Amino acid sequence: MAKHATPLLDQLESGPWPSFVADIKEEADRRRKNEKNVTYQIPSDVCDDLLGVLELSYTDGTTHWKHGGIVGVFGYGGGVIGRYCDQPQMFPGVAHFHTMRVNQPAGKYYKTDYLRQLCDIWDMRGSGLTNMHGATGDIVLLGTTTPQLEEIFFELTHNMNTDLGGSGSNLRTPAACLGESRCEWACYDTQEMSYQLTMEYQDELHRPAFPYKFKFKFDGCPNCCVASIARSDMAFIGTWKDNIGIDQEAVAAYIGGELKPNGGAHADKDWGAFDIQKEVIDLCPTECMWIEDGKLKINDRECTRCMHCINVMPRALRIGNDRGLSILVGAKAPILDGAQMGSLLVPFIKAEEPYDEIKEVIESIWDWWMEEGKNRERLGELIKRQGLAKCIEVVGLKPVPQHVLEPRHNPYIFWKEEDVTGGWQRDIAEFRKHHQR
Amino acid sequence: MADPKDIVVEFMQSKAKSKSKFYFNDLAALFPEMKMREAKKIINKLVTDGVLVYWSSGSTTMYGLPGAGKQAGAEGED
Ligand code: SF4
Ligand code: SF4
Numbered sequence: 246m247a248k249h250a251t252p253l254l255d256q257l258e259s260g261p262w263p264s265f266v267a268d269i270k271e272e273a274d275r276r277r278k279n280e281k282n283v284t285y286q287i288p289s290d291v292c293d294d295l296l297g298v299l300e301l302s303y304t305d306g307t308t309h310w311k312h313g314g315i316v317g318v319f320g321y322g323g324g325v326i327g328r329y330c331d332q333p334q335m336f337p338g339v340a341h342f343h344t345m346r347v348n349q350p351a352g353k354y355y356k357t358d359y360l361r362q363l364c365d366i367w368d369m370r371g372s373g374l375t376n377m378h379g380a381t382g383d384i385v386l387l388g389t390t391t392p393q394l395e396e397i398f399f400e401l402t403h404n405m406n407t408d409l410g411g412s413g414s415n416l417r418t419p420a421a422c423l424g425e426s427r428c429e430w431a432c433y434d435t436q437e438m439s440y441q442l443t444m445e446y447q448d449e450l451h452r453p454a455f456p457y458k459f460k461f462k463f464d465g466c467p468n469c470c471v472a473s474i475a476r477s478d479m480a481f482i483g484t485w486k487d488n489i490g491i492d493q494e495a496v497a498a499y500i501g502g503e504l505k506p507n508g509g510a511h512a513d514k515d516w517g518a519f520d521i522q523k524e525v526i527d528l529c530p531t532e533c534m535w536i537e538d539g540k541l542k543i544n545d546r547e548c549t550r551c552m553h554c555i556n557v558m559p560r561a562l563r564i565g566n567d568r569g570l571s572i573l574v575g576a577k578a579p580i581l582d583g584a585q586m587g588s589l590l591v592p593f594i595k596a597e598e599p600y601d602e603i604k605e606v607i608e609s610i611w612d613w614w615m616e617e618g619k620n621r622e623r624l625g626e627l628i629k630r631q632g633l634a635k636c637i638e639v640v641g642l643k644p645v646p647q648h649v650l651e652p653r654h655n656p657y658i659f660w661k662e663e664d665v666t667g668g669w670q671r672d673i674a675e676f677r678k679h680h681q682r
Numbered sequence: 683m684a685d686p687k688d689i690v691v692e693f694m695q696s697k698a699k700s701k702s703k704f705y706f707n708d709l710a711a712l713f714p715e716m717k718m719r720e721a722k723k724i725i726n727k728l729v730t731d732g733v734l735v736y737w738s739s740g741s742t743t744m745y746g747l748p749g750a751g752k753q754a755g756a757e758g759e760d
Contacts, residue, residue, distance in 0.1 A: 312739060312740055313737065313738065313739040313740065314737065314738070315738075316736040316737065316738035316743060317736070320729075320730055322726075322729070322736045322738070322743055323738065323743065326738070326740040327738070327740075412738060412740055412741075413736070413738040413739075413740070413741065413742060413743030414706065414742050414743040415743070452722070452726045452729075453706065453736065453738075453743035454706045454710075454718070454719075454721075454722035454725070454726070455706070456705075456706070456707060457741070457742060458741060458742075612717075612718070612719075615718040615719075616718060619707075620705040620707055620708075620742075621742055
């Protein structure tokens with residue numbers, strides 16, 4: 246029997262998609278039965294009370310969580326996000342419901358015994374609920390009490406050889422695409438670089454002293470599978486300097502229909518015969534491709550490495566051989582006050598161990614941001630305030646035409662206050678009737 | 683130079699009526715001749731020694747004296 250009636254949440258289960266409500270109910274039920282005899286270290290009705298407080302929030306149209314406070318385990322300034330319920334008598338199981346962020350393995354490769362171990366720790370010492378993975382990439386463990394934090398940290402570091410991730414004004418957990426481990430388009434070893442820089446910048450990851458958060462992401466090529474260009478203050482995107490490799494026989498096989506475009510990815514529907522002019526040449530953003538005497542030609546000087554032609558004809562076209570990466574800066578994707586894409590800072594740099602040249606760029610950017618950045622000002626905002634030219638200067642680069650005049654624009658459209666019933670204002674006295682301090 | 687611990691604690695106590703949590707920048711400003719990264723070492727040492735504690739909203743981290751300030755600050759009531 247469920248502890249709380251949840252008619253509003255129950256509706257969410259009726260749609261065609263998997264439901265988080267059904268998942269939480271399942272876990273609540275499992276904890277009630279406890280067939281594995283787990284010695285629960287936090288209230289066993291945590292999931293029941295989570296459903297209860299969520300239902301109350303739906304009824305009231307407001308949250309009953311209080312954020313902020315605890316930040317981590319001893320010596321760490323991040324990795325834990327304190328969360329408390331403002332109706333603890335009604336929902337004692339979630340009086341404390343802290344989130345822990347755990348550093349995901351590079352490329353998110355797991356062995357099943359690792360996942361089992363993680364789940365066992367979390368069943369016993371937390372709510373059993375996880376979010377795989379958070380927006381930054383971490384393994385997110387949802388809901389535990391203060392006394393469990395050190396215990397979990399001990400087990401993660403000593404038995405699982407992993408660590409907490411970043412939160413607050415820290416370097417956040419770096420994230421990498423799976424890169425060279427599986428992908429022929431990787432222009433550098435993204436996982437290795439993510440690992441090496443994570444180790445190098447442990448202090449920045451765990452001891453907050455930045456004006457605000459700072460994210461690194463590593464994409465092996467401009468396909469940007471971890472969306473570094475949109476989501477990281479500093480994006481490392483693989484690229485090449487020489488020419489795209491062309492196998493003219495394979496080009497002919499695509500044109501003749503023997504090879505399926507896009508690796509057969511669109512085979513679920515008949516799109517008609519492959520048309521290289523319409524599907525590749527006309528879509529090249531810099532119009533630098535053409536057919537001459539039955540052969541495909543590319544003016545590589547104009548190519549922006551958008552990846553489109555390579556994605557469509559992977560057997561015929563290959564990334565170049567003189568490989569490295571571009572560094573873009575200033576992206577952010579916040580809910581308030583303007584998402585922004587990254588702007589090109591370093592057009593090409595070699596990505597070879599020990600990455601000294603890259604570390605120089607990183608550290609000169611940090612020195613500038615730490616000195617000049619206002620509290621809660623992201624790097625992208627500082628670049629807007631002081632200009633990209635200043636940013637180029639602190640890194641010691643020469644401006645080139647690829648350095649655009651201003652950061653690229655916000656891709657989101659927001660509600661205006663007059664569009665929302667009641668506007669943004671709230672009555673604090675009315676709020677306190679339902680929420681304790 | 684005076685003990686950094688005294689400088690920081692004195693500063694925080696002098697502001698105690700209006701503020702209980704401080705940004706890193708506010709504290710680093712107490713050591714103007716120092717590079718940011720050196721100031722960071724000093725301030726983090728004070729945390730390790732238990733003189734200061736971290737406070738985080740999840741997105742931003744602040745520093746305070748242990749026990750100072752309440753969560754209600756987040757609702758703009760104090
Ligand atoms: S970003 Fe590029 S290299 Fe990395 S996995 Fe995606 S396609 Fe492959
Ligand atoms: S990668 Fe993009 S820009 Fe370059 S040739 Fe292919 S389609 Fe054109």
